[in-house]
Amino acid sequence: MDGSRHAPIGPKTSTVKVAIVGAGMAGLAAARVLVDRGVRVVLFDKGRGVGGRCASRGRDLGGFDHGAQRFSARSQRFASLVHGWAAEGHVVPIRAPRDEETWWLPTPSMNALPVRLAAGLEVRSSTRARALVRRDRAWWLGLEGAPDAGPFDVVVLTPPAPQSLALLAPHGVFVDALETIRLAPCWALTLACDASSATALSDAIFTEDDADPVITLLAREGRKPGRAAEGPLVRLVLYASTAFSTEHLERDAEDVARRLVLALQARDGLEALRVRFAHAHRWRFARVSRALGEPCLFDRSRGLGVAGDGLLGPRIEAAWTSGEAIADAITS
Numbered sequence: 001m002d003g004s005r006h007a008p009i010g011p012k013t014s015t016v017k018v019a020i021v022g023a024g025m026a027g028l029a030a031a032r033v034l035v036d037r038g039v040r041v042v043l044f045d046k047g048r049g050v051g052g053r054c055a056s057r058g059r060d061l062g063g064f065d066h067g068a069q070r071f072s073a074r075s076q077r078f079a080s081l082v083h084g085w086a087a088e089g090h091v092v093p094i095r096a097p098r099d100e101e102t103w104w105l106p107t108p109s110m111n112a113l114p115v116r117l118a119a120g121l122e123v124r125s126s127t128r129a130r131a132l133v134r135r136d137r138a139w140w141l142g143l144e145g146a147p148d149a150g151p152f153d154v155v156v157l158t159p160p161a162p163q164s165l166a167l168l169a170p171h172g173v174f175v176d177a178l179e180t181i182r183l184a185p186c187w188a189l190t191l192a193c194d195a196s197s198a199t200a201l202s203d204a205i206f207t208e209d210d211a212d213p214v215i216t217l218l219a220r221e222g223r224k225p226g227r228a229a230e231g232p233l234v235r236l237v238l239y240a241s242t243a244f245s246t247e248h249l250e251r252d253a254e255d256v257a258r259r260l261v262l263a264l265q266a267r268d269g270l271e272a273l274r275v276r277f278a279h280a281h282r283w284r285f286a287r288v289s290r291a292l293g294e295p296c297l298f299d300r301s302r303g304l305g306v307a308g309d310g311l312l313g314p315r316i317e318a319a320w321t322s323g324e325a326i327a328d329a330i331t332s
């Protein structure tokens, strides 16, 4: 992971400047640890805000979590952090329906957690890094629609592996490792329907069916803790199966929304479901199906690092752990 003979970046070396591409959970974890250790950090994200796949939308309708739904905390380091978030009221535990595991739900939305974690950090959102440029023995980020940013001593990439690969390939760094990572797509549907037409829906927050060829998860947003309650409208998030999402990946969102609504209305008792709003979101790189199996990649001599869920697995905890690992590697 780190074969360099260069001097480590110690906690007191505040002149070191790190750019982190991606302000999802991995980027935020790395930034929080680095900043705590006195390192200067700037985060860049092409999205309008922070959080990446820890995403929420549609506040005017009451809110939908259209990316990750909840997370678990299996390692001691992450669990103790999460208990701290719970004590501050940022996350709430619920019992997983299929086993004894505790799931954690940020309130009042999934995206609220990364927004809180980004407080006090220097984040440049709506800023896509299109190139990594080596100039005057430092790194610069070529940005879309903005002047290059830099100089940086270290650049950490946290986008999904194919997007990090596009930036790293010209430099020939970590290419083989990133090419082994696989991600599956997911179409996610946010939907609001008349409550009076939805009485056949399960009362559970989450209804999962991995065997369903089209819809594998249905989440009732108004039943989640800390959300706007259900009124005359029921808010749902549906995940399409990997098979459906792959087959229809390049279709337009309206067409996919229509197909998913029809699949929902094909279920017993939901034939007369009156849909008032439906919007399909394409996650081209949704869930890691093959992870690298290392916490992070770091080349100290070049000042380049990679973190994210592609390193350890398809979970928020894995992304966070990988972010912490790259920060540990940089400062060790």
Ligand SMILES: Cc1cc2nc3c(=O)[nH]c(=O)nc-3n(C[C@H](O)[C@H](O)[C@H](O)COP(=O)(O)OP(=O)(O)OC[C@H]3O[C@@H](n4cnc5c(N)ncnc54)[C@H](O)[C@@H]3O)c2cc1C
Pocket (backbone or CB within 6 Å): 021, 022, 023, 024, 025, 026, 027, 044, 045, 046, 047, 050, 051, 052, 053, 054, 066, 067, 068, 069, 070, 071, 072, 127, 128, 129, 130, 158, 159, 160, 163, 186, 188, 239, 283, 285, 286, 287, 307, 308, 309, 310, 313, 314, 315, 316, 317, 319
């Ligand atoms: C539909 C869906 C359901 C999921 N359900 C769960 C779940 O229930 N539980 C769970 O634990 N996990 C779940 N996950 C997985 C979880 O969301 C991810 O593992 C985790 O959020 C990944 O975090 P990350 O920081 O590694 O990547 P991301 O969240 O993808 O962050 C990467 C960031 O990089 C930015 N970026 C990319 N390219 C560039 C560029 N060139 N320049 C600037 N910025 C760039 C992106 O905008 C993004 O914000 C789900 C994911 C999806 C999509």
